[in-house]
Amino acid sequence: MACNFTLYAMLKREDDKSTAVVIGNPRSTDFEVVRTSLMPGLLKIVGHNKDHPKPIKIFEVGDVSLLALEIIVILLLYNSGFELIHGLVDRMMEVVGAPFVSVGDDTGYYIKCSDNPEFLTGRQAHIIYKGKKIGTFGIVHPEVLENFDIPDPCSLVEVNMESFL
Numbered sequence: 001m002a003c004n005f006t007l008y009a010m011l012k013r014e015d016d017k018s019t020a021v022v023i024g025n026p027r028s029t030d031f032e033v034v035r036t037s038l039m040p041g042l043l044k045i046v047g048h049n050k051d052h053p054k055p056i057k058i059f060e061v062g063d064v065s066l067l068a069l070e071i072i073v074i075l076l077l078y079n080s081g082f083e084l085i086h087g088l089v090d091r092m093m094e095v096v097g098a099p100f101v102s103v104g105d106d107t108g109y110y111i112k113c114s115d116n117p118e119f120l121t122g123r124q125a126h127i128i129y130k131g132k133k134i135g136t137f138g139i140v141h142p143e144v145l146e147n148f149d150i151p152d153p154c155s156l157v158e159v160n161m162e163s164f165l
């Protein structure tokens with residue numbers, strides 16, 4: 001079945017044809033796949049509210065088709081810095097009681113460089129908790145922001161919260 005997977009293109013992601021759950025008879029193109037990430041929806045909201053006063057700070061907690069509870073936070077500021085979103089990640093992990101540990105230590109969490117196309121190169125990282133990747137954060141790539149009609153820089157973190165339940 002050929003589907004309009006524009007969300008992959010908008011996020012600069014490759015569609016591997018095995019990730020998204022396809023809806024057989026959707027009411028509109030907005031609902032032809034079950035979401036695998038909260039990121040597109042939140043960026044769409046920011047794009048529609050870009051004229052509101054800055055900073056814009058929003059979050060969403062919800063399910064994705066991976067059957068995992070995820071939380072996503074986006075910061076739209078005049079200058080979204082990696083250190084701001086990194087500080088938020090550290091605070092989130094502190095609140096859930098996860099200690100910061102050295103790379104390879106499976107008793108807490110650490111961050112590891114990532115290379116996701118939806119974020120700026122060198123300004124993104126994976127969150128590793130007890131040896132498993134549970135999230136990614138960074139500065140959203142300018143092409144992705146343009147695809148969602150967002151004129152200002154954004155930082156974003158997406159975390160699978162199921163690891164803490």
